[in-house]
Amino acid sequence: MTVLVIAEHDNASIKGATLNTVTAALKCGGDVHVLVAGSNAGAAAAAAAQIAGVAKVLHADADGFAHGLAENVAAQVVAVAASYSHILFAATASGKNVAPRVAAKLDVGQISDITKVDSADTFERPIYAGNAIATVQSQDATKVLTVRTTGFDPAAATGGSAAVEVLTSVGASAQATFVGSEIAKNDRPELTAAKIIVSGGRALGSSEKFMDVMTPLADKLGAALGASRAAVDAGYAPNDWQVGQTGKIVAPQLYIAAGISGAIQHLAGMKDSKVIVAINKDPEAPIFSVADYGLEADLFVAVPELVAAL
Amino acid sequence: MKVLVSVKRVVDYNVKVRVKSDGTGVDIANVKMSMNPFDEIAIEEAVRLKEKGVVTEVIAVSCGVTQCQETLRTAMAIGADRAILVETAVELQPLAVAKLLKALIDKEQPGLIILGKQAIDDDCNQTGQMLAALADLPQGTFASKVEIVDGKANITREVDGGSETVSLTLPAVITTDLRLNEPRYVTLPNIMKAKKKPLETFTPEALGVDVTPRIKTLKVVEPPKRSAGIKVPDVATLVAKLKTEAKVI
Numbered sequence: 046m047t048v049l050v051i052a053e054h055d056n057a058s059i060k061g062a063t064l065n066t067v068t069a070a071l072k073c074g075g076d077v078h079v080l081v082a083g084s085n086a087g088a089a090a091a092a093a094a095q096i097a098g099v100a101k102v103l104h105a106d107a108d109g110f111a112h113g114l115a116e117n118v119a120a121q122v123v124a125v126a127a128s129y130s131h132i133l134f135a136a137t138a139s140g141k142n143v144a145p146r147v148a149a150k151l152d153v154g155q156i157s158d159i160t161k162v163d164s165a166d167t168f169e170r171p172i173y174a175g176n177a178i179a180t181v182q183s184q185d186a187t188k189v190l191t192v193r194t195t196g197f198d199p200a201a202a203t204g205g206s207a208a209v210e211v212l213t214s215v216g217a218s219a220q221a222t223f224v225g226s227e228i229a230k231n232d233r234p235e236l237t238a239a240k241i242i243v244s245g246g247r248a249l250g251s252s253e254k255f256m257d258v259m260t261p262l263a264d265k266l267g268a269a270l271g272a273s274r275a276a277v278d279a280g281y282a283p284n285d286w287q288v289g290q291t292g293k294i295v296a297p298q299l300y301i302a303a304g305i306s307g308a309i310q311h312l313a314g315m316k317d318s319k320v321i322v323a324i325n326k327d328p329e330a331p332i333f334s335v336a337d338y339g340l341e342a343d344l345f346v347a348v349p350e351l352v353a354a355l
Numbered sequence: 356m357k358v359l360v361s362v363k364r365v366v367d368y369n370v371k372v373r374v375k376s377d378g379t380g381v382d383i384a385n386v387k388m389s390m391n392p393f394d395e396i397a398i399e400e401a402v403r404l405k406e407k408g409v410v411t412e413v414i415a416v417s418c419g420v421t422q423c424q425e426t427l428r429t430a431m432a433i434g435a436d437r438a439i440l441v442e443t444a445v446e447l448q449p450l451a452v453a454k455l456l457k458a459l460i461d462k463e464q465p466g467l468i469i470l471g472k473q474a475i476d477d478d479c480n481q482t483g484q485m486l487a488a489l490a491d492l493p494q495g496t497f498a499s500k501v502e503i504v505d506g507k508a509n510i511t512r513e514v515d516g517g518s519e520t521v522s523l524t525l526p527a528v529i530t531t532d533l534r535l536n537e538p539r540y541v542t543l544p545n546i547m548k549a550k551k552k553p554l555e556t557f558t559p560e561a562l563g564v565d566v567t568p569r570i571k572t573l574k575v576v577e578p579p580k581r582s583a584g585i586k587v588p589d590v591a592t593l594v595a596k597l598k599t600e601a602k603v604i
Contacts, residue, residue, distance in 0.1 A: 114521070115487075115494055115496070119488065138513065138514040138515045139514065139515070141484075141497075142484065142497070143484075144481075145480075145481035145482075145484035145485045146484045146488040146494070149453060149484070149486075154449070155449070155479070155485075156570060157479045157480055157481060167573065171578065172381075172476065172477050172575070173475075173476060174475065174478070175578055176371060176372050176577075177381050177576070178575070178576050179574070179575045180572070180575075181570050184570065184571060185569050218493065220492065220527075221493040221524075224509065224522050225520050226514070226518065226520070227517045227519070229517050235516070237515070274533070277534075278533070283517070284513050284518070284533075284534055285513060285514070285517055291475075291532075293515075299604065319601075320601045321584075334583045335581045336583065336584055338584055338585060338593055338601075339585070339586045340586070340589075341586060342589075347590055354594045355594060
């Protein structure tokens with residue numbers, strides 16, 4: 046039994062979510078191999094070889110992998126799939142994009158967003174926005190899984206010394222072409238990997254006020270910025286800041302929710318945080334039912350006060 | 356060009372589901388059912404493409420129990436021209452739905468297939484990608500913008516950290532994200548009109564698809580409860596608690 050983890054990377058380095066996925070893979074049993082499909086991704090493959098617990102790295106290099114197009118990456122995974130009992134992806138935008146393509150090509154069911162490995166074929170996953178936890182068993186020979194990173198600790202990024210095997214790359218699909226991307230550049234930690242997140246809701250009232258009030262707090266704490274769906278829908282914060290059932294699932298050490306009422310869909314994305322602070326002027330806001338520390342106050346007064354007090 | 360849109364009947368997003376006491380699943384008897392919100396966005400997008408003259412016909416498809424007809428009528432009230440129900444009482448998993456949709460693509464030959472990115476009941480986020488793989492089509496998942504230009508679909512996708520744009524040959528599979536559009540309200544005259552639109556029914560057997568579940572649910576339990584903590588009177592107390600009690604800053 047050998048387990049394959051599909052690395053998430055930017056060709057130069059391995060992204061943090063891969064480390065949590067390796068931990069889940071080790072729990073499935075057997076050797077763990079990591080596939081790095083990239084373009085000029087030698088550095089990423091070398092980094093994957095350092096991850097503790099990884100027995101072998103497969104490196105496929107081709108232009109078609111430069112931007113992680115699902116059509117190309119899935120074809121590469123399928124090309125090596127026969128050697129593996131389990132194929133794991135991080136449940137990130139990129140993992141979610143590619144994994145089902147692989148499962149369908151192999152004619153197997155996929156188990157999404159696993160939070161626990163019970164045995165080699167049995168896994169736990171949240172359903173209904175985390176309001177129920179299902180224990181499910183795969184009946185297929187190959188298990189294709191996406192891993193909710195907050196459910197597993199990251200494997201050590203160093204300490205391993207796996208061999209790197211270079212694969213023959215599959216050809217690129219003519220059906221899909223990468224045109225461009227707009228990735229926000231900032232010095233803040235990534236939302237899903239941050240130790241502290243400060244998150245704002247609709248009560249912020251405008252994009253300007255969101256930035257004016259929330260940014261100083263994030264700066265002071267070295268935190269990532271998040272937002273509720275209501276705030277994102279209203280245009281106060283970028284789409285990829287959304288925390289919740291259909292946005293990012295986060296579990297930082299400290300989550301500060303300001304002006305967020307706490308719809309179940311939002312709670313689904315942050316209720317596994319270690320410590321939750323809620324600042325809201327509505328004493329009945331559902332967010333208080335999950336908060337370790339609730340402060341009933343106007344966020345426009347309380348947040349600047351908090352910045353000053355830190 | 357035809358566009359095929361799949362819609363799923365799910366527990367309404369405002370309903371807080373309860374886990375059955377015998378641990379076999381969640382109790383969905385007598386709860387409000389609605390169209391999966393992402394699928395509503397999918398139908399809306401297809402109808403807008405028709406209004407722009409990019410597509411000529413919008414076909415709504417739903418797979419599942421007889422009551423999915425209601426979901427299909429809603430889709431037709433939004434503006435779909437006709438509907439197909441693949442009727443079965445078997446629990447349908449994403450791979451089975453993808454296979455049913457693949458069979459319908461072979462029959463209908465649409466130029467675009469639009470699906471919601473995930474259903475809010477099983478939260479799988481698989482069907483669109485699986486369908487694209489089975490039909491050997493390119494995919495534009497988590498779309499926040501769709502443009503059909505010169506026989507290609509230019510899709511802006513939501514990815515971690517921002518967005519990216521891909522160009523796909525047609526036919527192509529698109530899955531919708533939340534900000535693609537805001538679905539219109541369904542009006543009473545359109546609900547009446549939808550009742551007269553054609554709705555065809557197939558069985559999985561008639562489409563030659565084996566829908567046997569591949570994943571077995573062993574049990575379903577409530578998640579561990581997080582209990583409410585304390586209310587603090589002011590910012591100073593909050594900071595003190597975070598430093599000395601929680602030790603997180």
